[in-house]
Amino acid sequence: MSSSLSPKVAISGSEQCDIKFLAELAEKIGSTIILPQDFSNALASKTFGYLLYLDNDRLELRACQGKKTNAVIVDFLSGKSRHRRLYGGGKGQNLSKAIGLKKIANPIVLDATAGLGADAFVLASLGCDVTLLERNPIVFNLLNNGLERVLKSEDDEVKEICSRMKLHNQSAFDYLTQLSTQLSLDATVLPDVIYLDPMFPERKKSAKVKKEMSFFHDIVGDDSDSDKLVELALQCASKRIVVKRPRLAETLSNHKPQFSITGKSTRYDIYHPVTSHNPQARLKSITCSG
């Protein structure tokens, strides 16, 4: 797991950007701020590996050393998101089948590992109400900025989709533990589905797109606590738990999935919730077993 920050990330922005926002961001993530007028010198000095850059109102993560790669940004209005929304296969795509959209109408989904929100956006565009949890503050801010730019846009269709996405900068462990406390009083607080897509182990690939993933991996690290997260999630959904894995990877947790849906490079493992009359006691047994 790595929710802690890499000290190699600096923060800067264009002349027109909101400097107050930059300063708050630098404080939140514990990074150095480089004022626009000092930017060229700082870049040349190569004292940081990554830059969170506010280009007017668009937040980008840039790699500053090594070979040139595209910046990481969240863009729900155009590019890949738009293409997948319009031509991605709707409810016929594997993600939708894994969530069970043909069986569960407009489910409440907890995306406990939100990342850059691509999967959550697909689910929201298919009618799900999605709560998104992201613990890494850099990733959270990239995603939050993508959602904010949608709100400021004139695209009513995408705005309507994003109104079904509620993002929190929170660890899923804390969130699910809180949820289970409420659960002892009220079983209706459970989401229908919990969706988990922890970081895959890094693989060596040469394609440019893979290099982008690899620098994202550098920022987030390995989600090495994901086994524990699955165990906890199994107690906290009312209908199913879906775990996204590389096609040939081992399953997470000691439980066998009910079934899997396998695509070209990805596999979705689908679990039924573990049921018991005393969810509080079940949770304790899991958190105590380390």
Ligand SMILES: C[S@@+](CC[C@H](N)C(=O)[O-])C[C@H]1O[C@@H](n2cnc3c(N)ncnc32)[C@H](O)[C@@H]1O
């Ligand atoms: C592979 S990315 C998810 C990609 C996402 N499905 C998408 O479509 O963009 C995994 C993300 O989960 C986050 N994460 C992992 N474990 C978490 C936890 N326990 N609580 C909150 N976020 C977590 C990581 O910080 C990382 O950003």
